Amino acid sequence: MLQALRTRPQLCGLLTVLAILLAWEIGVRSGLLNDKLISPASTTLLRFAWEWTKPDFYADFVVTTFRIATGFFLAVAVAIPLGLAMGYWTLLHRMFFLTVEVIRPIPTTALLPIAAIMVGIGNTMYVSLVFLATAIPILLASVDGVRTVDPILIGSAKTLGKSTAEIFRTVLLPAAFPHIAVGLRIGVATALLVGISAEMLLSSEGLGHRVVYAQRTFDISGIYAGVLTLATLGFALNKIAMYFEARALRWHTQSKQKLWS
Amino acid sequence: MKRLSGLLGLAVFLAIIGIWEAAARLGLVTPEQLPAPSSIIYALVSEFRDGNLAVEVGRTARRLTLAFVIAGVVCIPAGFALGRWELLHAAFRPLIEFLRPMPVIAILPIAVFLFGLGDGMVVSVIAFASGWVVLLHAMDGIRSVDPILIDTGTTFQISGPRQFFTIVVPAAAPHVFTGLRLGLGTAVIVTVVVEFASGFGGGLGNYIDVSQGALRIPETYAGVGLIGLLGYLIGQVFLFAEHRLMAWHHGYTGH
Amino acid sequence: MLQVRNLSKDYRRGATSTPALTTITFDVADRQFVSILGPSGCGKSTLLRCIAGLTLPSAGEVVVDGVVIHEAPEEMVYIFQEYGRSLFPWRRLLGNVSYPLEGRLAKAAVQERARKYIAMVGLTGFESHYPWEMSGGMQQRAAIARALVKEPKYLLMDEPFGALDAQTRGHLEDTLLQVWTGSPRTVLFVTHDIDEAIYLSDRVLVMGARPGRIVEDIVIELPRPRHQIDTKEDRRFSQYRRRLFGLIETSSAGGQP
Numbered sequence: 001m002l003q004a005l006r007t008r009p010q011l012c013g014l015l016t017v018l019a020i021l022l023a024w025e026i027g028v029r030s031g032l033l034n035d036k037l038i039s040p041a042s043t044t045l046l047r048f049a050w051e052w053t054k055p056d057f058y059a060d061f062v063v064t065t066f067r068i069a070t071g072f073f074l075a076v077a078v079a080i081p082l083g084l085a086m087g088y089w090t091l092l093h094r095m096f097f098l099t100v101e102v103i104r105p106i107p108t109t110a111l112l113p114i115a116a117i118m119v120g121i122g123n124t125m126y127v128s129l130v131f132l133a134t135a136i137p138i139l140l141a142s143v144d145g146v147r148t149v150d151p152i153l154i155g156s157a158k159t160l161g162k163s164t165a166e167i168f169r170t171v172l173l174p175a176a177f178p179h180i181a182v183g184l185r186i187g188v189a190t191a192l193l194v195g196i197s198a199e200m201l202l203s204s205e206g207l208g209h210r211v212v213y214a215q216r217t218f219d220i221s222g223i224y225a226g227v228l229t230l231a232t233l234g235f236a237l238n239k240i241a242m243y244f245e246a247r248a249l250r251w252h253t254q255s256k257q258k259l260w261s
Numbered sequence: 262m263k264r265l266s267g268l269l270g271l272a273v274f275l276a277i278i279g280i281w282e283a284a285a286r287l288g289l290v291t292p293e294q295l296p297a298p299s300s301i302i303y304a305l306v307s308e309f310r311d312g313n314l315a316v317e318v319g320r321t322a323r324r325l326t327l328a329f330v331i332a333g334v335v336c337i338p339a340g341f342a343l344g345r346w347e348l349l350h351a352a353f354r355p356l357i358e359f360l361r362p363m364p365v366i367a368i369l370p371i372a373v374f375l376f377g378l379g380d381g382m383v384v385s386v387i388a389f390a391s392g393w394v395v396l397l398h399a400m401d402g403i404r405s406v407d408p409i410l411i412d413t414g415t416t417f418q419i420s421g422p423r424q425f426f427t428i429v430v431p432a433a434a435p436h437v438f439t440g441l442r443l444g445l446g447t448a449v450i451v452t453v454v455v456e457f458a459s460g461f462g463g464g465l466g467n468y469i470d471v472s473q474g475a476l477r478i479p480e481t482y483a484g485v486g487l488i489g490l491l492g493y494l495i496g497q498v499f500l501f502a503e504h505r506l507m508a509w510h511h512g513y514t515g516h
Numbered sequence: 517m518l519q520v521r522n523l524s525k526d527y528r529r530g531a532t533s534t535p536a537l538t539t540i541t542f543d544v545a546d547r548q549f550v551s552i553l554g555p556s557g558c559g560k561s562t563l564l565r566c567i568a569g570l571t572l573p574s575a576g577e578v579v580v581d582g583v584v585i586h587e588a589p590e591e592m593v594y595i596f597q598e599y600g601r602s603l604f605p606w607r608r609l610l611g612n613v614s615y616p617l618e619g620r621l622a623k624a625a626v627q628e629r630a631r632k633y634i635a636m637v638g639l640t641g642f643e644s645h646y647p648w649e650m651s652g653g654m655q656q657r658a659a660i661a662r663a664l665v666k667e668p669k670y671l672l673m674d675e676p677f678g679a680l681d682a683q684t685r686g687h688l689e690d691t692l693l694q695v696w697t698g699s700p701r702t703v704l705f706v707t708h709d710i711d712e713a714i715y716l717s718d719r720v721l722v723m724g725a726r727p728g729r730i731v732e733d734i735v736i737e738l739p740r741p742r743h744q745i746d747t748k749e750d751r752r753f754s755q756y757r758r759r760l761f762g763l764i765e766t767s768s769a770g771g772q773p
Contacts, residue, residue, distance in 0.1 A: 002348070009351035016352040037375055091269075098270035099277060105496065106489030107450040110466070112457070113473035113481055118294050193364040197454045200369060208366075215370035223370055231363040238362035409601045412570055416594040417616040417666065427615075431606045513605040513648045 039221035047225035057210070064206040064233075067123060068195040071130025075187060079135040080180060083142020084172050093143065100139070108133035108190075109197045116202065126198050133194040134187040141183020145176025181245045188241045192234055207233065296479040301486070304479035314468065314487075321452060321465040322491060328384045329448050332392030337437060340396040344403025344433070345425065361397065365390035365447065366454055378460045383452075390451040391444035398440020402433030435510045438503050445499055449492040465491070518544040518567070518670060518702060523576035525562055525728075535727040536562050539576070542721060542730055546669075547700040551713035551720045555764055559728030560706045561597070561674050567704065568594040568672050580670070591669040595676050599659040603647040609634065609658055610643040616666045633661040636695055653684035657691065664695065671703045677712070686744055689716060693742060710760045714753060715742055722760060724767030731767050734759070 005012050021041045027033040028040040039047070051057045086093045108129055115125045149172060157171045173180075199208025207229060214222030278298050284290050285297030292300070308314040343350050343357075368389055376382035406429050414424040456466025469484035504511070523540040526533045536559045544550050554560045565571040567578050569588035577584045580591060588594075593616075596602040603612050614630040621629070634640060637657040647655055656676055663671060677685040689712060696703060707713050713720045717736050724731040736756060738747055747753060 005351075006348060009347075009354070012348065012351035013353070013355040017355050020356070094267075094269050095273045096270070098267075098274045102274065102489075105449075105493035106485060107453045107492065109450055109457075110453040110469060110485045110488045113469055114485060117473065117478065117481070189362060189364070192362075193366055193450070196364045197366045197450075200366065201454065201457050211367065211370045215374045218374075220374075223374055227367045227371060230367040231360060234362040234364055235359055407601050409596055409598055410604070412594070413596070413602045415570060415588050416568060416592070418588055418590055419616075423619070427618075428604070431604065434606070509606045509646055512646055 036220070039224055043221045044224045044228065047221040048228045051225060051229065060205055060207050060210050064195065064199065064208065067126040067199075067206070068130055068191045068237075071127045071195065072134050072187060072191040074127070074131045075134035075138055075191070076184070078131075079138035080142050080173075081168070083139040083180075084146055084168055084176065086139070087143040087146025087176070088168070088172060100136070104136060108136075108194050112198055112201060121202055126195060126203070129198055130191045130195045134191045137186045137190060138180070138183045141179050141186070142176060145179030145183075146172055148179065149175040177248060181249060185238075185241050185245065188237055189234070192237060196230060293476070293478055296482060300479040301482045304477075305483040305487070308480060308483065314484075317463060317465050317468045318487060318491065320463050321456065321488075322495075324380065324384050324387065324464060325448055325452055325491075325495065328387035328452075329391055329445060331384070331388040332395055332444060332448070333441060335388075336392040336396035337399045340399025340437075340440075341403055341430070341433075343396070344400040345429075350400070350404075357397070357400075360393075365393060365451060369455060369458060373458065378458075378462055380462065383455050383459055383462060383464070386455050387448050387451050391448035394444040394447050395437075395440045398443070399433070399437050402436025402440070403429060405436065406432040435507060438507055442496075442499060442503070445496060446492075449488070449495075453488060517546055517581060518704075519579040520563075520567060521577050521579065523563070523566055523573050523578065525559070525566060525571070526574045537566070537573075537728040540728070540730055541576075542733065544702055544704065546702055548719060549696060549703045549705065549717045551717040552704060552706045552723060553710065553713040553720050553760065553764070554708065554723030554728070555725055555767065556708060558723045558725035558767070560708075560723050563723070563728065564594070564672050564674050564704065564706050568592055570594060589670075593663040593666055593668040593671060595659055595663050595671065595673045597675045597678060599656045599676070600647070600652070602659055603655060603662075605647055607646075608643065609639065609645050609647070609650070612647065612658060613662045613665055616662060629665055630661075633664045634658075636664070636698070637661045637691055651684075652680055653688060656680065656688060660692065660695070664699075667699070669701055671701055673703065673705045675706050675708065678707070678709075685712070690744065692716070697741065710757055710764065711748070714738070714756045714760070715744075715747060720756075720760065722763045722767070732763055 005015075024033075024041040028035050028038055086096060111129060111132065112125075115129050119125050119128065153171050153175055154167060157167045162170065196208040199206040200212045203209040207226070211223060211226030211230065213219075214226050281295070282298050285292065285295060285300075305314075343353060369386055372382050372386045372389075376385065410428050410432055411424070414428045419427070452464075453466045453469075456462060456464040457470045459467060461467070465484055465488050469481055469488070472478075472480040472484060520540055520542050523537060524535065525537040526535050528534075540563060552560050552563065562571065566573045569578075569585050569592070579585070580589045583589075604615065607615070610627070610630055613634055614626050617626040617629060620626075631640075631643070634643060637660055639654060639657055639661065642650060642654065647658065650658065660676070677688050680688065693716065705713075705716060714736055720734045720736060721730050722732040722734065723729065734756065738750060738752060738756075
């Protein structure tokens with residue numbers, strides 16, 4: 001039987017998931033797992049599904065997604081050009097390298113109280129925290145990306161009379177993109193992590209808050225369903241990011257192949 | 262030339278601090294919002310001397326270290342197992358792929374609900390969050406070992422277990438170290454959040470929260486800076502250890 | 517003695533099956549130096565891997581000293597084309613060469629044997645170097661030393677000098693012949709280089725492509741020891757070359773000679 005399983009990995013995975021769900025269900029129902037600490041699988045999944053029918057859930061969902069998306073896209077808009085510039089002009093890089101390195105080890109979540117002080121608790125605070133946290137990995141990835149660009153490509157563009165702006169847009173950005181793509185994927189994960197963290201600690205709305213509220217009100221199935229929701233959100237965002245990355249890089253890999261054929 | 266550029270960076274950094282100080286003193290920003298760097302440093306020094314900041318730093322450092330060690334000890338072998346046995350990997354793959362992109366902080370409410378607000382909760386959340394990263398990298402490391410290295414073991418009739426420990430594990434070591442490094446970063450981020458949430462649990466995160474609540478703003482900033490410094494120092498210790506153990510890899514890959 | 521009987525290898529992909537090798541049969545006497553020569557893609561690496569026990573054939577068998585093999589035989593060592601990827605980057609030269617003997621001999625004996633073979637391939641003095649600190653030619657010599665340290669009866673080499681420049685290749689060919697003459701063993705040497713095959717071997721097995729099969733079996737009657745200039749000026753060398761060239765041309769075009 002082991003041989004049969006070996007040749008069908010998906011079956012293996014499916015069976016394991018079912019086994020875990022079954023164990024979870026039986027464990028709680030039979031009393032083995034304390035039902036005051038964990039809700040059974042069936043209850044959790046039903047609650048998870050039920051949440052999607054409630055309007056206040058959608059309100060929270062929109063709030064969270066808005067905060068994270070805004071912070072993320074702002075970070076992209078600022079960090080990529082800045083990173084490309086820092087990678088291209090060594091002088092600029094040398095000027096700000098130390099400052100970036102000093103800021104880098106400070107976990108953005110630690111800035112939560114400071115952000116609360118500076119701009120007050122509200123959407124601006126969340127967006128700026130997500131922005132800051134996401135901008136750093138994207139910035140570093142862009143700088144790295146530019147440094148790996150073949151100087152011959154830049155030289156060719158220059159001799160063809162391209163302006164600096166055009167070089168940035170048509171040479172640096174595409175050539176550095178594989179590196180930047182990695183940074184963007186880390187950025188999405190970071191944005192989510194920081195955004196949810198902040199919501200859990202300070203907010204009165206949003207998906208992060210929702211789970212904490214369930215915890216405080218001893219809404220057992222709500223807690224586990226909420227965590228499931230967050231996992232699903234992370235999963236979905238990751239898939240979206242990978243889709244766009246694949247599209248952008250397909251173009252890149254194709255051009256690289258054509259270059260050498 | 263390199264020294265000059267280092268000085269330039271330093272000059273820019275000091276200039277920024279200087280502008281900040283000037284802005285604070287000139288009243289362009291209120292001390293409630295953005296205290297002067299000098300007041301932050303003053304608060305830092307006096308808190309260490311007269312207050313119990315040192316205790317809090319020690320508490321956070323202890324939790325971080327303990328959690329990180331637990332994460333490494335548990336998750337490196339677990340990652341190895343998942344990498345080594347295809348059946349195990351296939352079995353857990355859907356679960357892993359689903360949980361991989363989850364924001365690890367989501368585990369916090371569950372942990373608080375189950376364990377309350379004590380030290381145990383803090384350490385377990387940090388361990389879980391950073392361990393997850395370590396596990397994934399260890400697993401990926403084992404699975405991406407060059408097949409030619411494995412074939413080399415085969416042609417020399419090296420037994421399975423010996424092959425694993427003398428070929429696969431060293432080959433996977435760079436991945437494992439990357440995982441540990443990223444796990445450390447995750448640990449620091451998570452530590453802050455968990456300590457914020459831990460009420461009276463103490464630690465640097467808690468110190469920042471309390472200071473801010475008491476409107477002691479320079480102390481708040483001082484705490485934030487300290488966390489960054491703590492994370493940085495631990496990271497440097499780690500890098501030092503990595504450099505010693507992975508010298509061959511740096512030469513091999515050229516950096 | 518090594519015997520290959522009716523060896524076949526197909527690659528299956530869903531419903532389709534591509535034959536890589538069909539009914540390969542030949543014998544190799546002890547201490548013979550045999551080259552397997554063929555155009556790119558004819559399956560010579562696949563054949564060698566099947567003989568080495570690294571790949572399972574679809575049909576047929578490999579008999580080593582009277583025993584049908586099902587896995588990598590004790591008496592054989594395979595040397596990879598990609599020497600850079602086969603040496604352990606985390607070990608120095610001495611550590612790499614000692615590796616096959618670790619756990620089998622006492623530590624002192626292991627070191628002594630390793631040093632002996634390091635000297636034999638001309639790498640004395642580099643024992644503390646990491647592989648990436650050595651040139652391509654040196655790395656391949658290290659791989660050869662590591663293989664020899666087990667003193668295997670059969671040495672299987674897969675285009676070991678293919679990635680090296682002509683001069684280095686010449687030096688390594690001579691080093692290999694020196695080692696082989698000093699401690700004779702059976703060598704199966706895969707190459708696409710006609711000159712190299714003639715220069716090194718007692719016998720050349722010519723392979724054809726699509727599907728892979730033995731097209732011709734030529735005995736090389738050139739005197740030993742071989743010499744890079746003298747042997748290649750011998751009339752017979754050119755005759756062999758002409759003949760092999762013709763065989764390769766026809767077989768890579770897919771037809772029979």
